[in-house]
Amino acid sequence: MKNFFRKVAFGLKPDEKAPSDPLVWAQQQVESIPEFNWKGKHIYSEKEMRKYWITQRVEENTTLRKKYKNDPEGLRRAERKLEADTGKHLWPANELCIRHAEGLRGDHPVLAKLWYFWGNHFTISDTQTLGSYSTGAYQREFLRANMDKNFETMATEATLAWPMIMHLDNKDNIGPKSESAKQEWRRREKRPATLNENHARELMELHTISPEAGYTQEDVIELAKIMTGWRPDWSKRKDHGSDVGFEPDKHEPGKKRVLGKEYKKGRKAIKQAIKDLVNHPSCREFIATKLCRYLITDEPTPQMIAPVIKAWEQSDGFLPEVHKAAIKVAFEYNDKYRKFQNPENWWLTTINMSGSTYSYPVKEKLIDSHPLGIKPFGDISEQAWFLEDLGCHPYRQKQPNGFSDLEKDWLSTELIIRRIMFAKTAFHKFNTQDMLDDNIHEKIIRNNFDNPDKILKIVSKAKTNEEKHILLFNLPEVLKA
Amino acid sequence: MKISRRDFLKGTATSLFLAGFNFPVLASTSKKKNLVVIMLRGGMDGITAVPVIGDKNLLKRRKKILIDNPIKLDTDFALHPKLNAFHKCWKENTGAIVHATSIPYTARSHFEGQNLMESGGRVPYQEKTGWLGRAMKIANHKGEGLALSLPMPLLLRGVPKNNNYYPSDGRLPREETLELLRSIYADSSEEELLDMMNFVKKRKNEQMMGMTSSYGKRKNGNLAMKAAEYLKKPDGPRVAVFEVNGFDTHAAQGGINGTHTKCLLEMDEIIENLKVYLKEAYKDTLILTVTEFGRTIAQNGGNGTEHGYGTALFMAGGLLKKSQVYSDWPGLKRKELYQGRDLNATIDARSVYASAMSTVFDLDFNRIQKDVFFGDQLQNLSDKLFKA
Numbered sequence: 067m068k069n070f071f072r073k074v075a076f077g078l079k080p081d082e083k084a085p086s087d088p089l090v091w092a093q094q095q096v097e098s099i100p101e102f103n104w105k106g107k108h109i110y111s112e113k114e115m116r117k118y119w120i121t122q123r124v125e126e127n128t129t130l131r132k133k134y135k136n137d138p139e140g141l142r143r144a145e146r147k148l149e150a151d152t153g154k155h156l157w158p159a160n161e162l163c164i165r166h167a168e169g170l171r172g173d174h175p176v177l178a179k180l181w182y183f184w185g186n187h188f189t190i191s192d193t194q195t196l197g198s199y200s201t202g203a204y205q206r207e208f209l210r211a212n213m214d215k216n217f218e219t220m221a222t223e224a225t226l227a228w229p230m231i232m233h234l235d236n237k238d239n240i241g242p243k244s245e246s247a248k249q250e251w252r253r254r255e256k257r258p259a260t261l262n263e264n265h266a267r268e269l270m271e272l273h274t275i276s277p278e279a280g281y282t283q284e285d286v287i288e289l290a291k292i293m294t295g296w297r298p299d300w301s302k303r304k305d306h307g308s309d310v311g312f313e314p315d316k317h318e319p320g321k322k323r324v325l326g327k328e329y330k331k332g333r334k335a336i337k338q339a340i341k342d343l344v345n346h347p348s349c350r351e352f353i354a355t356k357l358c359r360y361l362i363t364d365e366p367t368p369q370m371i372a373p374v375i376k377a378w379e380q381s382d383g384f385l386p387e388v389h390k391a392a393i394k395v396a397f398e399y400n401d402k403y404r405k406f407q408n409p410e411n412w413w414l415t416t417i418n419m420s421g422s423t424y425s426y427p428v429k430e431k432l433i434d435s436h437p438l439g440i441k442p443f444g445d446i447s448e449q450a451w452f453l454e455d456l457g458c459h460p461y462r463q464k465q466p467n468g469f470s471d472l473e474k475d476w477l478s479t480e481l482i483i484r485r486i487m488f489a490k491t492a493f494h495k496f497n498t499q500d501m502l503d504d505n506i507h508e509k510i511i512r513n514n515f516d517n518p519d520k521i522l523k524i525v526s527k528a529k530t531n532e533e534k535h536i537l538l539f540n541l542p543e544v545l546k547a
Numbered sequence: 548m549k550i551s552r553r554d555f556l557k558g559t560a561t562s563l564f565l566a567g568f569n570f571p572v573l574a575s576t577s578k579k580k581n582l583v584v585i586m587l588r589g590g591m592d593g594i595t596a597v598p599v600i601g602d603k604n605l606l607k608r609r610k611k612i613l614i615d616n617p618i619k620l621d622t623d624f625a626l627h628p629k630l631n632a633f634h635k636c637w638k639e640n641t642g643a644i645v646h647a648t649s650i651p652y653t654a655r656s657h658f659e660g661q662n663l664m665e666s667g668g669r670v671p672y673q674e675k676t677g678w679l680g681r682a683m684k685i686a687n688h689k690g691e692g693l694a695l696s697l698p699m700p701l702l703l704r705g706v707p708k709n710n711n712y713y714p715s716d717g718r719l720p721r722e723e724t725l726e727l728l729r730s731i732y733a734d735s736s737e738e739e740l741l742d743m744m745n746f747v748k749k750r751k752n753e754q755m756m757g758m759t760s761s762y763g764k765r766k767n768g769n770l771a772m773k774a775a776e777y778l779k780k781p782d783g784p785r786v787a788v789f790e791v792n793g794f795d796t797h798a799a800q801g802g803i804n805g806t807h808t809k810c811l812l813e814m815d816e817i818i819e820n821l822k823v824y825l826k827e828a829y830k831d832t833l834i835l836t837v838t839e840f841g842r843t844i845a846q847n848g849g850n851g852t853e854h855g856y857g858t859a860l861f862m863a864g865g866l867l868k869k870s871q872v873y874s875d876w877p878g879l880k881r882k883e884l885y886q887g888r889d890l891n892a893t894i895d896a897r898s899v900y901a902s903a904m905s906t907v908f909d910l911d912f913n914r915i916q917k918d919v920f921f922g923d924q925l926q927n928l929s930d931k932l933f934k935a
Contacts, residue, residue, distance in 0.1 A: 127797075130798070131797060131798030131799070131849035131851065132798075132848065132849055134798065134799055135798055135799055135848070135849040135850040135851070136611070136799065136850060137799060138799040138800075138801045138804075138805050138806045140799075141798060141799045141806075142806075191658075193657075193658045233658075235656070235658075235659075256886060256887075263670075264659070264671060264672060267670075267672065267673070268672065454697075455697070455715055457697045457698040458698075464698065464700075464701070465662070465672070465675075465701065466672055467672075467675060469698075473739070474707055474708075474739075475699070477708075477739050477740070477743055478699065478708075478709065478710055478711050478743070479710050479711065479712075479743055479746040479747055479750065480697060480710070480711040480712060480713055480714075480715075481697075481711075482740070482743045482744070482746075482747055483715060483719065483747055483750065484715055486719065486720065486725075486728075486747070487715050487716075487717050487719070490717070490720065491717075524731060527727055528724060528727065529723075532720075533720060533721070533724045536720055536724055536728075537724065537727060537728060537731070540728055541731065542731070542732065542735050542737050542740065545740070
């Protein structure tokens with residue numbers, strides 16, 4: 067049973083009282099969206115963060131490249147300075163604190179773990195420096211804030227969010243028969259208006275119905291046409307940093323047909339198309355499978371998925387109900403299946419079970435008092451470095467399909483070495499008193515395992531407290547929850 | 548009989564444990580051949596690396612960023628004068644270049660281009676595995692890939708149990724602790740974790756022998772030394788993948804001491820250290836580069852270059868037929884350029900990769916073409932470029 071706290075959350079702290087009804091405890095957490103546990107002053111909207119992106123982008127592309135055209139060293143120095151001035155490293159560190167405080171502090175770690183799921187589902191991959199300025203805010207504003215609404219709302223908002231439009235290139239998706247396509251400058255500059263199918267494909271493949279739905283390349287093209295014109299305008303002062311809007315002159319005229327259904331031209335079609343995609347049977351099956359894969363096992367069975375699909379159907383994709391159903395299935399299968407935890411969730415479990423949460427994430431005042439213009443160092447930058455080193459920085463996904471949910475993709479020598487090393491790191495996040503306390507591991511183990519004597523026996527083979535820590539957090543029982 | 552290292556591990560887990568860490572040398576009838584791919588991210592400028600000799604168009608359009616005193620390779624092409632290691636390979640008949648080549652991608656986006664150079668497809672983000680991983684899977688080279696980076700690059704995905712080496716800070720715990728963990732995994736029948744611990748324990752052994760210095764251990768030159776050590780073992784990996792970043796020089800590309808040169812030198816150092824530390828095994832090794840696109844022929848207002856199309860591909864190693872610049876040169880007159888601005892690509896770079904994998908993995912070219920590159924039209928260049 068105790069394993070359930072690691073499966074849907076991050077285990078229990080050494081002195082945390084186990085909830086008497088774990089299922090109710092978990093399900094209650096996903097009913098509403100509480101305030102952030104992080105009390106720092108920098109909780110900015112995606113739009114506010116975009117100002118830093120714009121400054122970095124415009125300065126680099128216009129001023130610096132001209133000024134230092136004959137001075138490669140000078141250019142590199144000026145770029146570093148600009149990065150520090152715009153908080154290129156400070157902002158993602160700040161966002162990580164907000165993110166991890168959700169998992170480690172307060173009373174809704176289950177909600178946090180599911181938030182991380184959605185951040186990976188609607189991935190913003192690390193292109194165009196979005197990961198440094200925008201991804202964290204996007205995950206708060208368009209994903210977490212919609213976790214108490216229908217999937218349709220989340221999917222629509224995520225699709226039209228500025229970072230998503232940017233990283234999947236919908237800004238370059240221009241109707242070949244649109245008004246804009248006919249403009250003289252396109253001929254002159256040899257920049258014809260063309261469709262860019264990237265976003266349309268991922269909307270179907272990764273975000274909603276998945277290839278199981280059996281759509282064709284023609285469907286992708288038609289959906290891309292529906293999406294033409296949804297973009298931020300470009301200007302010299304803002305680069306592509308303007309708000310995403312619908313530009314009728316770049317929209318492909320005429321009717322479109324996706325999966326057999328016809329859509330009229332114009333701004334309304336995209337929302338209708340998303341509505342139809344999220345109501346497609348393959349969408350709920352796909353999301354239910356992914357949720358079960360995230361929480362329960364790499365290969366979910368039809369029996370596991372069925373109750374989640376049913377909850378979806380009965381609630382019209384209302385996410386709290388979908389989440390509760392998934393949690394219930396995880397609860398029922400708790401003893402039969404163990405899920406290999408991705409590096410980030412493992413790291414948070416390690417910190418949480420150790421009781422090292424007083425020093426991780428860092429204190430609010432440390433981040434709040436760090437001035438722009440100075441590249442973060444020490445404890446602030448260390449947090450991002452941990453995640454990069456674990457191979458799982460949540461704003462640095464390489465691909466639009468996000469990080470893998472499969473054990474085989476996380477089992478490599480280098481990544482296992484990281485877990486050994488980082489269990490050690492977590493130990494040194496203890497205060498001295500805990501480091502010296504010979505009973506600390508007994509406390510951790512008694513609170514977190516149904517078979518504490520067996521675990522204690524294994525761990526007691528280690529000589530020092532540090533080694534006990536390494537063993538404990540690399541036991542199969544902890545790596546897999 | 549051919550024994551793959553993976554089968555070996557499975558079959559002898561217990562005896563291995565008893566024997567400590569020294570893998571017995573396998574008697575194998577066929578020699579193990581290695582393939583190393585260096586990914587050059589950002590768009591490598593083939594014209595800076597391998598300039599064409601005496602082309603007026605180039606002199607005119609690249610005044611500020613020309614490379615002085617390039618090394619003449621043949622009547623038509625020269626080499627960037629700082630690429631000493633590659634030049635040494637060339638002189639020893641183990642360095643070759645394919646010029647005016649590219650993956651079939653012309654839309655000039657890094658993200659799409661880098662995705663395609665790894666996936667080997669034609670539609671960005673469509674494929675979720677890499678061309679190297681798919682071919683390794685066909686060749687049944689499971690657990691024989693080594694990435695010198697984190698996380699696992701797309702290029703190697705598609706075959707299970709790849710390894711990576713990208714050392715972390717700090718020291719591994721005591722031998723006894725690792726052994727304890729290993730025995731816990733063995734007791735709880737965690738096969739996969741057990742395999743990993745066997746790798747880790749080997750690593751530990753090497754660390755104790757002082758072969759990993761802390762400083763600069765993630766630098767490509769040092770990673771190459773390490774990779775060579777692994778590759779040259781008969782039971783080591785057969786495939787290694789490196790990444791060199793920073794080729795995207797929109798401004799201040801610089802000439803002989805510029806930013807682009809710096810990146811090329813990093814590539815050169817990988818080649819050098821592989822060659823030196825592979826020793827005898829260099830004979831059975833092929834090193835290739837891949838990039839998403841080349842760069843414009845003309846310099847821009849910031850003395851840099853923009854995203855282009857055709858570029859050059861470096862090859863080194865004993866599996867090359869001879870030193871040569873292999874090219875169907877399209878010319879640099881404006882009408883010969885792609886869209887009037889970029890070097891054209893007359894050879895699909897994937898033809899080179901397919902031919903290379905056919906040679907190194909002993910696979911039928913047509914099978915690679917069909918199952919790795921989706922049946923796309925590719926030329927079999929194996930006889931022209933590589934030793935049979």
